[in-house]
Amino acid sequence: xxxxxxxxxxxxxxxxxxxxxxxxxxxxxxxxxxxxxxxxxxxxxxxxxxxxxxxxxxxxxxxxxxxxxxxxxxxxxxxxxxxxxxxxxxxxxxxxxxxxxxxxxxxxxxxxxxxxxxxxxxxxxxxxxxxxxxxxxxxxxxxxxxxxxxxxxxxxxxxxxxxxxxxxxxxxxxxxxxxxxxxxxxxxxxxxxxxxxxxxxxxxxxxxxxxxxxxxxxxxxxxxxxxxxxxxxxxxxxxxxxxxxxxxxxxxxxxxxxxxxxxxxxxxxxxxxxxxxxxxxxxxxxxxxxxxxxxxxxxxxxxxxxxxxxxxxxxxxxxxxxxxxxxxxxxxxxxxxxxxxxxxxxxxxx
Amino acid sequence: xxxxxxxxxxxxxxxxxxxxxxxxxxxxxxxxxxxxxxxxxxxxxxxxxxxxxxxxxxxxxxxxxxxxxxxxxxxxxxxxxxxxxxxxxxxxxxxxxxxxxxxxxxxxxxxxxxxxxxxxxxxxxxxxxxxxxxxxxxxxxxxxxxxxxxxxxxxxxxxxxxxxxxxxxxxxxxxxxxxxxxxxxxxxxxxxxxxxxxxxxxxxxxxxxxxxxxxxxxxxxxxxxxxxxxxxxxxxxxxxxxxxxxxxxxxxxxxxxxxxxxxxxxxxxxxxxxxxxxxxxxxxxxxxxxxxxxxxxxxxxxxxxxxxxxxxxxxxxxxxxxxxxxxxxxxxxxxxxxxxxxxxxxxxxx
Numbered sequence: 001x002x003x004x005x006x007x008x009x010x011x012x013x014x015x016x017x018x019x020x021x022x023x024x025x026x027x028x029x030x031x032x033x034x035x036x037x038x039x040x041x042x043x044x045x046x047x048x049x050x051x052x053x054x055x056x057x058x059x060x061x062x063x064x065x066x067x068x069x070x071x072x073x074x075x076x077x078x079x080x081x082x083x084x085x086x087x088x089x090x091x092x093x094x095x096x097x098x099x100x101x102x103x104x105x106x107x108x109x110x111x112x113x114x115x116x117x118x119x120x121x122x123x124x125x126x127x128x129x130x131x132x133x134x135x136x137x138x139x140x141x142x143x144x145x146x147x148x149x150x151x152x153x154x155x156x157x158x159x160x161x162x163x164x165x166x167x168x169x170x171x172x173x174x175x176x177x178x179x180x181x182x183x184x185x186x187x188x189x190x191x192x193x194x195x196x197x198x199x200x201x202x203x204x205x206x207x208x209x210x211x212x213x214x215x216x217x218x219x220x221x222x223x224x225x226x227x228x229x230x231x232x233x234x235x236x237x238x239x240x241x242x243x244x245x246x247x248x249x250x251x252x253x254x255x256x257x258x259x260x261x262x263x264x265x266x267x268x269x270x271x272x273x274x275x276x277x278x279x280x281x282x283x284x285x286x287x288x289x290x291x292x293x294x295x296x297x298x299x300x301x302x303x304x305x306x307x308x309x310x311x312x313x314x315x316x317x318x319x320x321x322x323x324x325x326x327x328x329x330x331x332x333x334x335x336x337x338x339x340x341x342x343x344x345x346x347x348x349x350x
Numbered sequence: 351x352x353x354x355x356x357x358x359x360x361x362x363x364x365x366x367x368x369x370x371x372x373x374x375x376x377x378x379x380x381x382x383x384x385x386x387x388x389x390x391x392x393x394x395x396x397x398x399x400x401x402x403x404x405x406x407x408x409x410x411x412x413x414x415x416x417x418x419x420x421x422x423x424x425x426x427x428x429x430x431x432x433x434x435x436x437x438x439x440x441x442x443x444x445x446x447x448x449x450x451x452x453x454x455x456x457x458x459x460x461x462x463x464x465x466x467x468x469x470x471x472x473x474x475x476x477x478x479x480x481x482x483x484x485x486x487x488x489x490x491x492x493x494x495x496x497x498x499x500x501x502x503x504x505x506x507x508x509x510x511x512x513x514x515x516x517x518x519x520x521x522x523x524x525x526x527x528x529x530x531x532x533x534x535x536x537x538x539x540x541x542x543x544x545x546x547x548x549x550x551x552x553x554x555x556x557x558x559x560x561x562x563x564x565x566x567x568x569x570x571x572x573x574x575x576x577x578x579x580x581x582x583x584x585x586x587x588x589x590x591x592x593x594x595x596x597x598x599x600x601x602x603x604x605x606x607x608x609x610x611x612x613x614x615x616x617x618x619x620x621x622x623x624x625x626x627x628x629x630x631x632x633x634x635x636x637x638x639x640x641x642x643x644x645x646x647x648x649x650x651x652x653x654x655x656x657x658x659x660x661x662x663x664x665x666x667x668x669x670x671x672x673x674x675x676x677x678x679x680x681x682x683x684x685x686x687x688x689x690x691x692x693x694x695x696x697x698x699x700x
Contacts, residue, residue, distance in 0.1 A: 016479040018505045027506040027676070028478050073480070074460075079446045092442045096429045099463035108481060109461040110424075113449035123453075128378050129367040130423070131458060155368050156377040239646055266646060273648070293643050296589055296616060298623070326377070 015058045024052035072132040073107050075319065077139075078114035078123055091139070094162065097312035098137060105320055107134070121151055128157060135159055135319050158326060160319040162311055166208025173318040175311050175333045179209060179288075180216030182304035182337040183258055186286040187220035189302075189339055190256045193347045195284065199231040199254035201246055201264045213260045213288060235264055242267020243274070250275065255283060255348040262287035262294045265301055265344075284345040299343035306337050365406045374402035422482040423457050425669065426474065427489075428464035441489070444512065447662035448487060455670055457484070471501055478507060485509055485669050508672040510665045514682075516558030523668040525661050525683045529559055529638075530566030532654035532687040533608055536636040537570035539652075539689055540606045543697050545634065549581040549604035551596055551614045563610045563638060585614055592617020593624070600625070605633060605698040612637035612644045615651055615694075634695040649693035656687050 021028045026049060033040045034049040041049070052058075077098065099109050110133055112123040127133045135158035138148055149171040152159045161174040183200070190198050200217040203210035214232070221228045230252055235245035242259075246268040249257055259265035265287030269279045279285040280299040287294055290305035314333050321328065371378045376399060383390045384399040391399070402408075427448065449459050462477055477483045485508035488498055499521040502509045511524040533550070540548050550567040553560035564582070571578045580602050585595040592609075596618040599607055609615035615637030619629045629635040630649040637644055640655035664683050671678065 016475045018475055018478055018507075021505065032482055077461075079449055095445075095461070096463055099429055099461045103463055108477070111427075111445070111449045111459040111461055113446055113453055125366045125368050127458070132382055155371060157368075263646070270648065293646060296613070296643060298620065 183216030246271035533566030596621035
């Protein structure tokens with residue numbers, strides 16, 4: 001009895017390179033050589049592998065497909081350094097969803113570590129140059145100018161972005177989440193509970209994502225004829241800075257705070273605790289991103305969640321359409337976030 | 351003046367496939383075809399690309415290397431689904447560090463989404479079969495039996511694990527962090543401050559990682575002749591369950607709690623707040639993993655940090671040595687974690 005019958009590779013009836021290797025009693029690399037570079041092998045070994053291929057009925061899948069289409073079936077994705085203490089709440093979920101969406105279309109995701117040097121372009125070049133990737137998924141934008149877009153467009157390399165570039169001129173396909181709609185929904189939720197003094201704790205002006213989230217708050221307030229003057233404060237993505245900025249909003253009598261991120265919302269929790277008040281009981285607080293911390297806070301934080309799995313799925317769909325037809329007009333998809341209501345929100349105190 | 355002079359690809363003097371494409375006014379894919387499949391191109395296009403190659407002095411790097419070594423220079427890495435609300439504090443940092451370590455050795459990381467079906471083996475097969483990966487990095491173990499190890503070893507596929515399998519028989523190379531040493535250090539830190547009633551809040555018995563962390567606490571207590579009976583409680587990785595388990599430890603008069611994770615430590619914070627006590631002031635608390643939440647808690651949590659970047663670096667080093675020499679004896683590296691002292695720890699109240 002050969003080893004291959006107890007090999008998981010034969011489960012489900014599919015015959016793979018590993019099945020062949022087990023049958024022939026050689027490594028997978030040797031089978032690969034037999035197929036692609038037979039002159040590297042001794043005649044005896046080659047004969048053994050060929051017999052195993054015949055016996056198992058193995059047909060190399062990717063190799064055959066690549067020859068036909070000249071496609072590597074690889075999609076490049078750059079991973080940025082994670083700073084200590086800075087969480088990337090959305091990115092790890094996005095990466096799994098992206099791998100899964102790619103695989104359902106018979107593609108794989110090839111990672112590379114990006115740095116800020118040369119706008120991070122070096123890694124993109126190398127992936128094209130060395131691994132023949134068919135295209136790229138970009139993320140982690142939020143800048144007004146992203147040199148990667150212009151460069152990839154000029155180099156005629158297919159790409160899709162998770163996130164807009166926020167410049168007037170849109171190069172290429174993108175999928176994004178409507179941040180303004182998210183904060184608009186947050187304001188509507190608070191107004192329905194009876195709040196009028198609704199403040200916004202945002203990032204400093206100038207970031208595309210941050211300004212978008214601020215705009216949703218402003219337009220919802222305007223729609224209801226509510227005052228926004230003196231109800232906006234700014235903070236970097238830092239707990240202590242957020243605490244201080246939140247204080248000024250509370251000083252001016254806000255009964256509710258919509259924050260541009262869960263970290264800023266936590267800063268607001270701190271500012272409330274400083275004055276022996278509590279989120280949800282004394283002042284309502286809504287965050288953004290549904291990061292792992294949001295559920296663990298006390299009280300658990302009401303927050304705006306991005307549909308990360310759908311973003312990944314749409315990214316792959318647009319990218320494959322672009323690879324198929326490089327000259328089609330750009331396509332852009334804006335998805336709606338949803339509000340997750342937890343205990344940090346209640347009716348205003350009278 | 352040709353476009354290539356303003357192209358980032360020519361910065362730093364290195365000539366890439368994209369440089370050639372820009373010079374020839376064609377796509378990168380066309381240049382790739384000119385090199386690998388010239389009969390797909392029109393004579394005129396081929397001539398134009400060849401001229402650009404001559405003018406730029408371009409030498410295809412990976413292609414040449416692959417022909418020489420039959421290596422794809424790809425390393426497979428499986429990404430598990432991220433459950434909502436469950437953070438993977440270490441994994442996103444690990445993934446960036448892994449990409450970086452691979453790239454410094456001229457390798458790339460190829461992702462695939464794993465599922466629990468068939469022990470997740472399907473993805474591994476496909477990567478070998480379709481993309482000729484040179485080896486795998488495994489992580490996310492902590493189980494006593496991991497079917498991937500036996501299968502990869504039997505299939506003669508090079509692999510290295512971040513994490514032991516915790517079975518007696520060790521298959522293959524691994525890099526791990528000494529969890530027992532981490533909790534041992536935590537106990538020593540507390541004893542130096544004057545604590546004797548030091549409890550351990552751990553996961554239910556049976557997980558390799560969890561039992562290892564419990565063992566470090568137990569051996570340090572034994573070394574100092576301190577009582578462990580009645581000082582251990584168990585909880586799943588869940589905030590409310592951890593809060594309840596922590597209560598029993600506090601009821602029995604523990605002045606300090608070492609937890610197997612930052613989530614369990616946060617459960618302990620909650621149990622303290624229920625009785626109007628506070629971590630750091632009334633009872634000392636130490637977590638494990640230095641997750642993003644640990645710094646954001648109030649007070650910030652003292653925790654045990656894993657040297658994630660070094661783990662990634664050693665994983666790549668061992669894997670490349672294994673690819674080089676498949677029959678060398680297994681190598682195993684145990685790295686020391688470090689304690690990050692924050693405000694959740696103080697001298698015991700008298």
